[in-house]
Each structure stands twice: as structure tokens, then as C-alpha cells.
Amino acid sequence: MISRVLRFLYGSAMAAPAVAIVIAWALVALTGGDATEAIGQMVVGAVGDIPEAVRQAVTEGRFAVPNELLRSLAKATPLILTGLGVALGLRGGLFNIGAEGQLMLGALLAAWVGFAWHGLPTWIHLPVALVCGAFAGACWAAIAGALKAWRGAHEVIVTIMLNYVAILITHWLVTGALRDPTSMAPATPQVLRSARLWAVEGGANFSAGFALAMAAVLLVGFLIHRTAVGFEIRAVGHNPAAARAAGIHVERVTVLVMAMSGALAGLAGAIEVLGVHRRFLDAFSPGYGFDSIAVALLGNLRPIGVAAAAFLFGGLGSGAVQMEAFTGTPRQVAGIIQAIVILAVAVRASAMLRRSRNQ
């Protein structure tokens, strides 16, 4: 009986988060915190008071999504987009560690288009600003793609270095040429109303960007699995030599994959600016681009998986902020849980692979 329960737990997808939460609980308890209270606050901070929301829906007939849940989804939005970008790159055999820099440049260009281009109607201004953000990310990533394709430069090195360069360039511009002189912190002026994404009132940071991210999940899934380009990408990722022999232009696919990967990261940055902050704040990203690597790997490089992993990371991230505010337990607990989840999922995946081979 017990072994059956254990085997069920081991086989279910919830096993990894459960193990991670138990370890985090122990860690908080060992360092002298109220572990149960802390973990409880983190869960409530991630999804909100669901029972209360359901009770209201039943008794009063109106369903309001808890603010905490909206905040988690808002935090997941850039992770979905950057995670899709990293996953797309890895599908094509390219490890794009540069999502952070691509996101920052996309955000900055979107902000500039948003505040400097006057007199455009929303239906032109907003899409143009979003596209410009994606374009900036795409160009930045394409540098790494082109150097890989034609010079054999390792994309990991180039994207790491481009991260530093991008962050320094945005810092330079936002403290100099593009700075809003009236703001205390280094930031650009606010983007015009015509370039703003719709967002809910009340500080949950939930914007229409979430819908764009979900659309991107479907689009990237379609692209990878149902189009000729997606087939070429997967072929190159699987075996570049064989792909070349089959007549695929490997260099072109390499640049294209990096550009698309960067475009997704740039779009994430544009959404953060146009939907959440309404301006480019210096160093606003808490490392979305770096977390996106973990999100892509945890999602097993599948678009739906990436979205699920991003929800988990977003929920843990915003839950941890509430936990820290209410119990004083450092929010880094969330990061520790994320790391353990990744390890547990990876170990389980390779164990299952081996078992299926042995049978």
C-alpha cells in the first residue's frame, strides 16, 4: 500500500514541487523561521484566497480573480516569452544565454518609440512600439547567430558578452540622452497613452501582454511542429551535418533561430515597458532573461511546458514577495525551490528514459 502511494507520488508531476517545498520548509525551520507560516504565506501570495473567491462566486454570483493570482500571471508573462525564445533556440541547437540583454534593448527601443513618436493613433503606435521592441531583440541576438553561422563563434560566449554590452548601453542611454530630467531614479519619460497596453487597475501589473504571451505559446508551438521552417529548425538542432546534406541552408536557419529567439525576448521587454512600468527604468529586470533558461529547460523545450514552468516560477516569485513582507523569511526561498524542482524533474526524466529503454 505504502509503496503504491510512493510510486504514485513518484510518477505524478506534482512530486517535484512537493519535494522542493518539503526541503524549503526544512531549510526555513533550520534557520529559525516559522516554516509552516512562511510556506503558507507563499502559497496564498501566489494564487490568492481561492476558497474565498469560490465562495463569493457561489453565494453572490460574481467571480473575481484574486489579485495575487493576477500578479503571478503578470510575473509569468515575460518568463513565458523569454522562455519560449530560449526553448526555440535550443530546438535549433543554439544555447541563447543572452535573453536578458535582448529583453533590455527591446524594452528600451519600445520605450523610446512609445514616448518620442507623437501624434500616432493607438492602433498604429502600440503595435509599432511592440514590433520595434521585438526587432531590437532580434537584431541583437542575430549578431550571435551570424557570428556562429559564418565565423564559428560559440553562441554561448557571444550571447553572454552581448548581455553585458546591452545592459551597459541601456544604462548609459537611460542615465544620459534618454533620461527624463524630472524623475528621481534614472528612467525615460513615460510612454504616451497611445502606446500603452491595457492593464487592470490596482497594482497587479496584469496587462494585455499576458494574452500576447499565450498567443506566442500557440504560435511557437505551431511554428516548431507544423511548418517547414520548424522542421528545418529541428533538423539543424538534431544534426547539422545531416540537415546540410538534406539541402537545408544551415547558416540561414542559425541566424533565423537566433533572431526569432531574440525577438521573443525583445517583445517581453516591450510588454514590461508598455504594459507594466509605462517607462524604461534602469535595471528594471530582476533577471527574467536568466530565469528563462531554467524555465525553458524545466518546460522540456515544449511551448506548453514552458508556459507551465513560467506559471510555476511566476507564482513562486510573487508568492515569495508576500511571504517576505508578512513573515520576514527571505524571498530567496523561492529560488531554492525552483532549483530543486529543476533537478528533481531532470532526474525523473532521465530515469524514465532509461527505464523505457530497458523494457
Place this chain on the structure above:
Amino acid sequence: MNADGGIAVVGLMALRQACPLMLAAMGGILSERSGVINIALEGLMLTGAFVAVWVGASWGCAAGFVSALAVATVMAGVHLVLTQRLRTNQIVSGVALNLLALHASTFLLRSLFHQATPPREARVAETLPLGWFIGAALVLPLLLHGFLYHTKLGLRIRAVGEDPGAARMAGVNPSSPRAYGVLASGLLAGAAGAFLSLSLVGRFTDDMVGGRGFIALAAVVCGRWTPIGAALACLAFGTLDALQLHLQGAVALPAELLRTMPYVFTIVAAALFRSYPPAGLGRVEDD
């Protein structure tokens, strides 16, 4: 006189910047030449830096240094077990260990040293002499060159990294050279981290490694996975970094653009010199 003084200052600064990169890069070489991708260098360095101060604050610098080496080696052992015994993807394991090191070190800094608000830091009373580490970092690439190309274990490490199947045919069990390679990478990255916290600044702050592990990894690739090549790449990077620090204020360029110099040069170097990894890198022999 002034120019000479300038060169001496820049030279010393270059060695200080290059030292942790060289130590970590040598670790990266040992791991990757044995065929195990190790992008956890960053996390191993951060772990070393934190443990060195954590133990060093109450037990003294020497104890801190030894514990930093020990804990980072154990963490590399986790990478070894995960990737070799449990056959976890090597990049996934590295990413997860980096994430773990980053958040666990800040978590412990906050909860053990009761530093709630930034800037958070933990200090040690005394520091270890810079010269020891710089001397070690300069000698190590030569020793490692001798080890990899002129000893039996070095040959085995390279053989396993190039082709684990063929190595096994020749009677070498791939798991033992790999264990040495990966554990040594933990030891050396831990030393690099301890240098940063115990010797260079005498304290631990949040995420104080700041990407040096990744730059060391880039130096490994630019140096074509050879100890001397990687050491030269680290020295070049350190020199450029020292030069841009020295030039700040001296020339009319914005500091941010000067600071991009070492990174831009690394990109140029990566584009100019083709580099091929060990053929068996990341490959796990099938059962």
C-alpha cells in the same frame, strides 16, 4: 615616470582581475576535457565565496579557505553524481546548481547574518594575502599543461573527453577520470570564489561573483580548452578590464562604453579564432 607608474598600476590590476578567472578556467578545463560540461562554475565560485566568509568569520581565514574548497568540491560531486550516475542533462544540472547557489547564498546571508536590507554583507576580520593566489594562478596553467599532456591520468582524462567508448575499449573506465576532472573543477572554482571574498575584498555580498564564472567559461572556449590558451585569454581579459578602469576619467568617453571594451574584445576574439570542443563533450556513454 608617470607612464611607468601607470603600467605598473594597470599590470597589478590586470593580475587581480585575471586571478579568479584563471583559477576557475583551469577547473573548467579539467571538467570539460574529461567530457563533462560544467556551466556551474559560476555557482561553484559563489558557493566558495560564501562558505569562505561564513566559516572564516568565526573560525579564521585558513579554516574558511579550506571549507570553501571542501564545500565547492562536494557541490561539484553533486554535479558528477547527477550527470554521470543519474544521467541528468549536463546543462540542466549546471543551470539548477547555479540557481541554487545564487539563492541559497543570499538566503543564508540574510538569515544567518541577519542582514535584511541591502546592501547586505558579511565581513571577515583578516584577509589572505593576494600574492599567494596570484602566484598560484600564474603557476597553475603550467602545472596543468604538464599534467594533461605528460601524465597517465592526464592522458586518460583527455581520452575520455574525446571518445568515452574508445577509452573503454582501451581499458579505461570513463567514470574515474571524469570524477577527478569534475571534482577538481569544484576545488579550483571554490578557490577562485574564496579569493574574491577572503582576499580581494574581505567580505561577502549578494551575487558577488557577478558573472565571472561565465567569463571563465568563455576563456576556456577562447583558449581552445588548453590550460595555457585559457590562461592567456584570462590575462587578456583582465588586462583590458584593468585598462578600461584606468582610462575612466582619463579619456572623454562615457564610463559605460569603456566598460564594454573587454566584452566586445571577447566577441571579436571568439569570431576570429575558431575553437572546437573535445569531441566527447556532453556525451554520456550508452549502457
